[in-house]
Amino acid sequence: MHSTTSTRTARTTRSVRLTTATIAGTLVLALAACSSDSATGGTGDASGSGSSTTVDVVVHDSFGITDETKAAFEEQSGLTLNIITTGDGGALANKLVLTKDSPLGDVAFGIDTSFASRAIDAGVFEPYTSPELPESAADLAVDDSGTLTPVDYGDVCLNIDTGWFAEAGIDAPVTLEDLADPEYQDLTVVTNPATSTPGLSFLFATIGHFGTDGYLDYWKSLTDNGLKVVEGWEDAYYTDFSANGEGDRPIVLSYASSPAFTLSDDGASSTTAALLDTCFRQVEYAGVLANGDNPEGAQAFVDFLLGDQFQADIPETMYVYPVSPDVTVPADWESFAPVPTDPIALDPAEISANRDAWIKDWTAQVVG
Known part of the structure; x- marks a missing residue:
């Protein structure tokens, strides 16, 4: 990087x-x-x-x-x-x-x-x-x-430390559902939607993908699988993310463009990758x-x-x-940093009408 x-x-x-x-x-x-x-x-x-x-x-x-x-x-x-x-x-x-x-x-x-x-x-x-x-x-x-x-x-997406998964001999996750698999227990860090723009976009991604009737159940499955939630992107990316040599979590919430800033010394490859099936535009x-x-x-x-x-x-x-x-x-x-071809989307009017309620419900479910 x-x-x-x-x-x-x-x-x-x-x-x-x-x-x-x-x-x-x-x-x-x-x-x-x-x-x-x-x-x-x-x-x-x-x-x-x-x-x-x-x-x-x-x-x-x-x-x-x-x-x-x-x-x-x-x-x-x-x-x-x-x-x-x-x-x-x-x-x-x-x-x-x-x-x-x-x-x-x-x-x-x-x-x-x-x-x-x-x-x-x-x-x-x-x-x-x-x-x-x-x-x-x-x-x-x-x-x-x-x-x-x-x-x-821009697209908010989960990013992975590709070297960590290669060294661990574990297939990298691809979808949102994968993060709840026990194979990825204690590996993911995201940001709080009440304190972080990427966190808010990721909340929207889960609502767009799982629907208003299913997104809180999904978040429960994440927390049961050892999800870590921090206040801001910099804490997640520079403190908890393993690709920076400091953290122990190889899955982090960031942007689709982030891998363009984590190039190898020769510039021929990136040490991270975005999971393009998890993105919100x-x-x-x-x-x-x-x-x-x-x-x-x-x-x-x-x-x-x-x-x-x-x-x-x-x-x-x-x-x-x-x-x-x-x-x-x-x-x-x-x-x-390829552009995701099919990012998750929500109607802006739906976001405007429900944003505060969604944050409140998420906080009650995840933070307590």
């Missing part, structure tokens, strides 16, 4: 998204991501500029844009780009809803699958369909309203904020997010896949 600080920080930035945020009156615990001003182009004034020569972009802390790409937008549009960070994805959604009548900016990026329907239902965004949206991204839309524009996507969206001061600038920024320059940066700045089919991802991704 690459052990440089930059690689570790990059994975942490992408993967730990939630902080404590009140969502629809319910306290949802979450973890904060790290990001630097150099990656985001600086943090703007949260009150917004209110100028037609400036476009105020409200984002989560893991948003990444290079200085070169920021400058390209400003040169092409004639607008000054003002980035306003709000915390993790849950905090972003909450703040956008609470300030919908007097929005923090003109456009927002980073609303994901977990919170998209809630923001739409609350009237946070006004419809805008970008002419730059590729036809292939249509299946990533939240609904038919055109209110939110898909910009990138997260899509991130951008939208024009209703009642913003500069709707034209907001539309221009949404268009820019779908353009080749920004889309090509996404794998290296935010560690997920761009929606554009014309962008070439890094070679390591082609080889070691």
Whole structure:
């Protein structure tokens, strides 16, 4: 595995998204991501500029844009780009809803699958369909309203330490059901859905696969088989996961792209692999904020997010896949981070209506 600080920080930035945020009156615990001003182009004034020569972009802390790409937008549009960070994805959604009548900016990026329907239902965004949206991204839309524009996507999946299984002489698991097999007792570590974005996505994966009538029984089978649950992705991946030489659990919850960051010294292979039958897809969206001061600038920024320059940066700045089919991802991704062909999915509206209840029921079942 690459052990440089930059690689570790990059994975942490992408993967730990939630902080404590009140969502629809319910306290949802979450973890904060790290990001630097150099990656985001600086943090703007949260009150917004209110100028037609400036476009105020409200984002989560893991948003990444290079200085070169920021400058390209400003040169092409004639607008000054003002980035306003709000915390993790849950905090972003909450703040956008609470300030919908007097929005923090003109456009927002980073609303994901977990919170998209809630923001739409609350009237946070006004419809805008970008002419730059590729036809292939249509299946990533939240609904038919055109209110939110898909910009990138990633898949939360279980990962395995391939060397551990080879040395132990045990066939690696493939499916969610396999994790409950006694052969894999005490081998799996996941993150708490109340405190971790990957954990929440994995909860959704189990609901999508086993249904609302069966997912809690599945979680009971996991806990009976020695499942370990920790608060955040970094704890699971860097402390408990055996591939890092410190932990004793060779099955961990992470991302489909993670194996591209655990290459052998010669770069010819990866020391880990994602179980592509266990993945849940997260899509991130951008939208024009209703009642913003500069709707034209907001539309221009949404268009820019779908353009080749920004889309090509996404794998290296935010560690997920761009929606554009014309962008070439890094070679390591082609080889070691393939896109799951049939990820588990849930209707965003169903997530919005049941998310808090599911977390509460999971907590009662697993944590007690």
